[in-house]
Amino acid sequence: MKNFALFLLISLVFPTLIPAREITGVVTDESGAVLPGVNVTVENSPRGTLTDVNGFYKIQLQPEDKVLVFSFIGMDTEKVKIKDQSRIDVVLKVSALEMEECIVVGYGISSERRTKAASQSIRIRGMSTKQCLNFTDTEWDTENYATVHENGFKEVSVNPLSTFSIDVDNASYSNVRRYLNQGQLPPKDAVRVEEMINYFSYDYPEPEGEHPFSVTTELGTCPWNSDNYLMRVGLKGKSIDKSDLPPSNLVFLIDVSGSMTPENKLPLLKKAFALLVNELRQEDRVAIVVYAGAAGKVLDSTPGNKKEKILEALDNLQAGGSTAGGAGLKLAYRIARENFIQDGNNRIILATDGDFNVGVSSTSEMERLVEQERESGIFMSVLGFGMGNIKDDKMETIADKGNGNYSYIDNIQEARKVLVSEFGGTLFTIAKDVKFQLEFNSQQVQQYRLVGYENRLLNDEDFNDDTKDAGEMGAGHTVTALYEIVPAGKKDQKPSVDPLKYSTSVPVSGDYAEELLTIKLRYKDPDGKKSKLLEQAVENKLNTENSVDFNFAASVASFGMWLRDSDYKGTTSADQILKLAKAGRGNDYEGYRSEFVRLVRTVEDLDLLSKK
Structure with a gap:
């Protein structure tokens, strides 16, 4: 009793002597669906955290903390007393509609494609329940996305050059993830395939020599159209220690x-x-x-x-x-x-x-x-x-x-x-105005299609024009582009344009005849005004076995086309995407590729695409 009384006295007078402890848990709704983004705070304290994509939270507590508060828009706030447990799982209930208080969902998504967990809402007083039910979601959805018109196939005999700016943005993937984690399909134009691919880093070699990045290519069979090739072009910026x-x-x-x-x-x-x-x-x-x-x-x-x-x-x-x-x-x-x-x-x-x-x-x-x-x-x-x-x-x-x-x-x-984690790539530029130009050999390639990069396309003459703006490359950053290629000799392939009356094409001969294409790259130093040129030829050599990164990039591209219901998705299916993703998971130290697999399964399990 004396020891207990002493401990109690110490805890009251010197609470900081008692070590802080950690509480973890998962927050779900009444259906059992996890709730990402729930605000978890200590009552009467500024300390708090948010649940992750799996509804999981972790928070450090002080001895004087008594109550945890769990709040999420559109759901009843839950207060839980802290006892001696180390784990507290919480179920939040959807707020009840009242006659004079209406909950209006803040997305333009139809009700049959929205889970309870997805309801971000605001309350409007003075509206009856009937008025509330007639108040549509779209009146409160003001999200804006630039229209994306998908790239089509280009005939090499007419358009041998493909020119575009690199894209190091990755906002599309995390935004798409936000929608899917809420049981909704994203708007079609929110899905920018190249940003989804480039959300992930790939194992490209560090650059050597005068240029601040390396160029890597890989050629394999196209997963969604086995008659075609898929070529991966990878760029790796030089890494710099923090x-x-x-x-x-x-x-x-x-x-x-x-x-x-x-x-x-x-x-x-x-x-x-x-x-x-x-x-x-x-x-x-x-x-x-x-x-x-x-x-x-x-x-x-x-x-x-x-x-x-x-x-x-x-x-x-x-x-x-x-x-x-x-x-x-x-x-x-x-x-x-x-x-x-x-x-x-x-x-x-x-x-x-x-x-x-x-x-x-x-x-x-x-x-x-x-x-x-x-x-x-x-x-x-x-x-x-x-x-x-x-x-x-x-x-x-x-x-x-x-x-x-x-x-x-x-x-x-x-x-x-x-x-x-990506501090250098996000904030430190090693090259600016980085442009690609690929020249395809008409004796090896009949048609090609750049997957994504629709809002990064440049005119062919822009490649040598140093006044034209293009993308920036960060330290340690990787950039990946995919091309679907129709090899020469496909007689059943419908030409994308009529044959030219005044064609000036000359058959390639000598050492160049067997090349598939040539990659040219222009860039400027961060403070430079004049561009530098890097050039690299690519052989027509098909992989017997695709690399881990090739498989994963292809799976993400397939997923983007699947979400967009692309005209070019071919045989893409959930099973095919998952098979490629699993073959491309590799050493997934941060868990991002495993999370991608879970997103694909979410779309499949909720059958979202059939409800479009």
């Missing part, structure tokens, strides 16, 4: 407008940027600019080792007001120029749902503004947050025209991937 990276001059440009209030927007954004702040060094600097009804600076450019000061400025941000995105961009560029580091990494990181509605707001106006500023040597990264009103088209445009990249953050794990 300690050797040049100093950074960063400006966090953060949207704090009213649309950023939900937990998966500004609250998640703060946690994401905190991860990045922890990666900064003394030689790095950070300023913070926010915008809502107007733009303002909340933190002067501050050394990266003053983490508490930076984190405090982040933690104090609150959402409210309209969205003056153009003014925010102008102020961020001005501050970035004032603190410019010669030979350093000068970059604005814009975090928003893309909902600009005050001042410069149209996509074309934002594009011109960013194009004017990029010549100053300041790069742009865009992080998209939230759901229901994502302006994907605007965010992609800003990143592309601002010499940067675009990622979509749907949970804290994705934030860690983008801002910690």
